Amino acid sequence: MQGESLEESYHINLVINILIRYPEIFTVMYNLESSSFNLSYMINKRLTRDKYMELARLLEENLEAYRFFKKKERHPIKLRKKSFSGFTQLEIILPGGSQLNGEIGLITSIMRDNFKGDLISEMRLGDDDLSEEEPVSWDELLELLLNRNPDSHAKKLFAFRDSGKVYVYDK
Template sequence: MQLQYKTAPNNEVSDSIGLLISILVRYPELGTINYDPVLQQLRFTFIFSCVLDEEKLVNFKDTVVASIQAYNAFENRVPLVTDVRFNPCEEFTMLEVIRDVGTLTQEELSMIIELVHHNFKKDLIFEKNDNLLEEDLLIQEELIEHMLENIKISYPEKNLIAFREDGRVLVFNK
């Protein structure tokens, strides 16, 4: 996946756009990401190819929330927002994980992705990206951590949504 985007003159906007792009490039398991500047939250959406069992989803929600709480307790942080929602549709299921920007870290995001992968790998819809090398993935992780820290300080005002389409990452101002 090729990354090409122009940075806006406003660093707050370019950091928030860059963050969404880097997250989608690094984690192809994610279908969309929404950034809400008013609530200071990121909403990560995963899409599954079938209607998943509600009991399994409820158990997964409990696992994710407990894991996020434990991870943050270990790091001496208290997350402000930790929410997991699922929306079964006719032929697929969408799972949303909502986190506050202030306490979210790249490592926690990696943990969430790994939990999704471990529990739903066969049903998860994602674009494979075999072009990224291990060092590219590490660079993306560093960029994510850096831009997350910048957003915690600058509070960008743009309500953004990012998603993948045909191998490209698209970001829009909602």
């Protein structure tokens, strides 16, 4: 994304920071116009319909409780499943208006707890303590980046990680 403006770089930094902060997230798509996020996780097995329905219920209940205690407006999520030979990709769509400060962390914790070793992660040696300690400025950084004016040429950003590198494309 050569020649992007300073304003565009804020949104690029946002998706990069999400992928770096949460190595379990496989891809991020950020729709600047609607402020919605699509987060995908890759599971190293095929997911049964029952397990999928249980996960959808668990995510919805936990996010509803989180929003209740944070006194935030209710924004239902969407969960999609794609199966590949021996793998399942779970896509979670967070609509615009979602409060991402804790929701991404909560969703990732639920995914980690449910799938344990089957959740594909970019975790590397020495990164074990990354998920344990919350950077002091993470909430502030996320809030700052989300509140930026989406006056950019890119309308959707797609980011993924491969071999320790993060790639960002405008769609």
